[in-house]
Each structure stands twice: as structure tokens, then as C-alpha cells.
Amino acid sequence: MSKSAKKFGQLMVISILALSLFLAGCSKDQASGGNKGGEGGKDGKTEVTFWHGMTDITLNGLEEVIKEFEAKNPDIKVKAVYSAGGTDTDEKLLTAIAGGNPPDITYFDRFNIGSWASQGSLEDISEYAANSGITQDSYYPFAWEEASYKGKLYGIPTTTDSRLLFYNKDLFTEVGLDPENPPKTIDELTAAAEKLTIKDGNRFKRIGFIPWYGQGQLYTWGWVFGGEFYDKSTDKVTLNDPKIVEALQWLTDYANKYNIENIASFTDSQGSGDMDPFLTGQLAMQISGPWTVSSIQKYKPDLNYGVTPIPTPTGTDFQTWSGGWSIVMPKGAKNKDEAWKFMEFFGSPEGQKIFSGIVRDFSVIESVNADLGFTEDPILKEFTAILPVSHYRPVIPEGNLLWNEQTAAVEKATRGKGTPQEILDEATDKVNKALEKKQ
Secondary structure, eight states: OOOOSSOHHHHHHHHHHHHHHHHTTOOGGGSTTSOOTTOBOGGGOEEEEEEEOOOHHHHHHHHHHHHHHHHHOTTEEEEEEEOOSSHHHHHHHHHHHHTTOOOSEEEEEGGGHHHHHHTTOBOOOHHHHHHTTOOGGGSOHHHHHHTEETTEEOEEEOEEOOOEEEEEHHHHHHTTOOTTSOOOBHHHHHHHHHHHOEEETTEEEEEEEEEEEETOOHHHHHHHTTOOSEETTTTEEOTTOHHHHHHHHHHHHHHHHHOHHHHHHHHHTOOSGGGOHHHHTSEEEEEEOTHHHHHHHHHOTTOOEEEEOOOBSSSOSOOOBOOOEEEEOBTTOSOHHHHHHHHHHHTSHHHHHHHHHHHOOEESSHHHHHHTTTTTSTTHHHHHHTGGGOBOOOOSTTHHHHHHHHHHHHHHHHTTSSOHHHHHHHHHHHHHHHHHHHO
16 A cells, blocks of 8 residues: 655645646656557557556566457557656656646545545546446445545546454453454453553563554544544534544544553564564554565464454454555546556456465455455455455545544644544544635
8 A cells, every 4th residue: 555755735846847837838748667658569559558556466466467458459559658656756756737638547545536636647547437338336335435525536546455453363362352352342452552552661571562553543443433524514523523532532542541652662673574562562552454464475474463444442343444546537638548447457356366366465355355256365365355345545635634633633643742532633623624715
């Protein structure tokens, strides 16, 4: 999962500058790797330019998708152009769009669709989808919604993930907890964490659980406690939803109980890869996604662990949230019809099965995950089972600002820089004022 390092509004400054240069006579061909005015490729084929940031196994998956697509569409050539992810790529794409020479399609973090669509930088593909018989029912609900903005579709979703509680079964057994009956309620979680924690003075030799570690964002806990971060009917952010305030209060109380500075000293000393604290047994439980399964298989294949839905206050109505990738058509793409054909194929069950079968990322199509065996795997089936009810981050122009504010709220509250209510009231007001300026 990836996210833009800058607010979209800041990036638009670059696009305005690029547009000025273009109007002053800058050649369209200066945006390297862009579409050359819709000209055909070799042998009279229409060439569709596809920008992506894939390497290694993901690139292998893409190449196989392209190979099969071209075999079925001999009149179209897909030119895959590597464009590393991050702010530089965002700037390059905005410059290409402003200069009138964007790629036909690009691989895109669904999280950013709201920001880009609100600025008019993506093509609305709703009509293409409707004509092809593609509807929300084609995908998990959250994936379609995250690829849409204000009722219009801007991306074809491809991959996804979800978040669960990982726990070390051997450590559970060591302290007298039932490894086949992991915590279901928040109270059971905190009690298990206390039993699993070993401390030497102010130093943790082992810590049972750190709620905000890994994927324990306020997004995670806000939904777990029953809150909502956005009200579609009013188009307002609701970061100060009473249930989200309750979640942040629980995080704050946890930080006070174990001393935030002592926890920080522990986390600051930890590594990654084979030195990940969950793999070394220094952290007994953590919130994470399916990528951790791959890490365990690589670095600690004999680890005796399990995964379970994240505990809730009631021990029922389990929640998670998902991110993932999509294919979008930048504004001004030259070969729209041919580009759509590739988008449609990549997002189809056939294209998804090719890609996810190689990459081993979850598909956004339930039947594909079943066909690939994800729903039968002892561990991965837990991640796929919860996908039909998964949440997605609000698709709004200020998605990055909301992300930053929910992250900052945990840091402020756990370090005593205001009460959860005060912090979330302030953050809500800040994001909503920014949204008003975009409307």
C-alpha cells in the first residue's frame, strides 16, 4: 500500500507552471514517455502508453497480462513505461497532463483518486464501464467506491488487502492463554497484552501489544469502535465522531498505562525483515496485513502464529479497512478507446487471475480469490473472509490531509498534548475548512 507525500494542492502548482511553459511553446515531446499525439505504433497498431511503478514479481505479472491482452487484441500494442512511485512521479504525471501529453493509462493508488478527480486530472470512465456492463457488483463494494468520486467512476480497481490481529501462539501457551481462542473483545485484548508483557525496570523485554504499531492507525480503531470518518450526506469529515473519540481515549489510556516514552524506546530499537519484533518474539501481537504473511514465510517459516479479526468493544461486528491499486486514464489521454480495452481486460476476472496468480496479491474480485486458493489457505482465508464488509478511506479532495490529521491525533493524544475530544475537534475543523475551499 502507498500514499502521496505531498498534498495534491501543492502538486497542482507544478501543473500550472507546466501549462504556462506549454503555452509559451514547450514541445509536447518534452514529457518523456508520454503519448506522441495518438500516433500508431509499429505495423499500424495503436500504441497505448501505460505508466507504472512495478518491479520484480509485480512486473512479471504485468507483462503476462499485457501478453495475453495483445494476443486477444492484435491491433493494439501496450507500451509499458516504468515510472517510480512517489512525489516525483506525481509531478511528472501532472506536468504531462498540463502539457497535453499524458500517458493513456497509469497504475494508481486508489487512495489518491479523490484528490486527482476533484482537480479534473482524470478521465471519467463511467460511460465506458456502463457500456461494457461493468458495475459495482463486479468488485468488492469498497474497491468500487474507492475508485469513484461524486458518483462517477475514475479507476478500475485491481489489487487489495485487509488488516487483522496477528498473535504468537507459542507465547500465548507460555503465559496460560488459549492459542486457539484469541481475544475477541477490547477487554480481552488488553488483559492478554498484560499477561504477555515482560518488563525489566523501564525496559520492555517483551511487550504484549502496541495498539498504534504497524497498521494500528486511528482509521483502524475508529472503525473497530463503530465510528465513521466521513458523512456523505453533508460532505463533511467526522473525525470527532463520538466512537472515534472513544477509540482515541482507549489508545491514550493504554499509552499512559505502559508509559509512552518506554514504548517509544522499545519501538525505536526495533528492526525490520528478520529483525521484526513480531518475528523475534519481542512483540506478541500486532495489527498488520497479508504482506506480513509473506515476510514470515521468508524470514521465520517455523513461527507458530495465528490471525484473527481485530477485537471490538463487544466482541462482535468485526471491522477492517482496505487499500489497493487501480488503473486510471489521465485527462487528455489520446487513445481512450484502446486504453479502455486494456483497463477492462486488466480488471476482468481473466486479467485479475493472471496478475494475482503471479503476484499473489488479493484480487478485488471475490471469485478470483477463490479460484486462486486464497479462500482455502489457513491464514489467508481470514483476510479474504472479511473483505466483503471492509471499509475504505474517504474519497475526498483532502484525503491526504485527513490521513495526516488522523495520524497526528494519535501522536498528540498519547503524548498528552490535549484531550482526544479537543484534538479531534480541532482536526475535524481543519479538514472541513480545507474541503470548503475546494467546493
